[in-house]
Amino acid sequence: MQGQTLEPTSEPAPARPRRLRPGRLAAILLGVAIGAAVIAISHPDKIWASLQQADLTLVVAALALNLPVIWLRALRAQLMVRQLGYRVPMRSMAPIQLVGQTSSTITPAASGDYVRAYLWRSSNGVPVRVGAAVVTFERLYSLFLMIALSLLLILFPRHGVIGWILVALGLGVATFAPLLFELMPTSLEQWVLAKLGKRRIMGRFQEGATVMIDQVRKLMKAPLLLAWTSGLTLVNFIAMGAQLWLVMLSLAHRVPITQAVAANSTSQVAGIISTLPFGIGSQDAILVTVFAGYGVTVSLAASAAVLMRATTTIPLALAGLAAYLMVDKPAVRPAMEVE
Incomplete structure (x- = not known):
């Protein structure tokens, strides 16, 4: 029509056939290699020999407990991210949690x-500094709770009711300990950040580190979040202890659940601080040592x-490798990256 200009129409480009990109192929090959390494260093011959003498029904029950363990960890991280003003749906959080767990163990x-x-x-668009703050706080807080639970269960339950009262009081203090730590002066961290800023190479990380520390402090001074996080973490420790309890039961040896939780938590601490992949060696040695203190034979x-x-x-390592392929990737790059 007269007086009108025709604007070119932009038709959507035809969809490209999905091809296996080199990066994805490399990730798959790396995943297969890591999976094979996990199986190899876990002594499959010894696993097979142990399975021969175990009640497989109870072993499968212990295996099934991995599902609530994964969900509890994902929910804990989800609450922390939400506390800082961002949302990650469980359909994304669960596979990301598995990927992080696998990468952390190696x-x-x-x-x-x-x-x-x-x-x-x-x-999900969560800033890296916020995500790093969540991971930092979650790792330190859960490790602190794990150490506290291990010591409390090893020292006090043998003293009966009074011992359990001390366990409850100790866990209460451990739960809200970050509130006291957050009240401490910030002179030390300010000194560290100032030293960091003076270095030419590391200076650009100073701002990010400052933001991350501020986010960590926000998590530390939220008592309701601390209560929820501690509760989920302790239930998670109990679930993992129940896995060990079922494994011991499958070998025709019953131990109190408190001993199973204490032994598993203590060995997990050794595995976390170990420099070896999956805590191989140190984690197993601590588990055997703690059980020896409870009168369990070394062979058992x-x-x-x-x-x-x-x-x-x-299974968790293999699930983490599979979860990496399920994690949502951005369909297109942001405009600022394209430009």
Whole structure:
């Protein structure tokens, strides 16, 4: 029509056939290699020998407990991210949690868990500094609770009712300990950040570190979040202890659930701070040592440690590798990256 200009219509480009990109192929090959390495270092011959003498029904029950363990960890991280003003749906959080858990077990001091911060950003737009703050607080707080629970269960339940009262009081103090820590002066962290800023190479990280510390402090001074996080973490520890309890039961040896939780938590601490992948060696040795203190024979405790690898380490590692392929990736790059 007269007086009108025709604007060119933009038709959507035809969909490209999905091809296996080199990056995805490399990730798959790396995943297969890591999975094979996990199975190899977990001594499959010893696992098979232990399975021959175990009640497989109870072993399968221990294996099934991995599902609530994964869900509890994902829910805990989800609450922390939400506390800082961002939302990650469970359909994204669960696979990302598995990926982070697998990467943390193959790196010293569980440092690989920080991959979750980048995956939260790519899938749900959570800033890396916020994600790093969540991972930092979650790792330190859960490790602190694990150490506290291990010591309390080893020292006090033998004293009866008074011992259990002390356990409850100790867990209460441990739950809200971050509130006291947050009240401490910030002079030390300010000194560290100032030193960091003076270095030419590290200076650009100073602002990010400052923001991350501020986010960590927000988590530390939220009492309701601390209560929820501690509750979920302790239930998670009990579930993992129940896995060990079922494994021991499958080997025709019954131990109190408190001993199973204490032994598992103590061995987990050794595995976290170990420099070896999956805490191989140190985690198993601590488990055997703690059980020896409870009167369990070394051979029986060693068989339990091997079966725990079969019911937790291997399936969770393989699930984490599979979950990496399920994690949402950005369909297109942001405009600022394209420009």
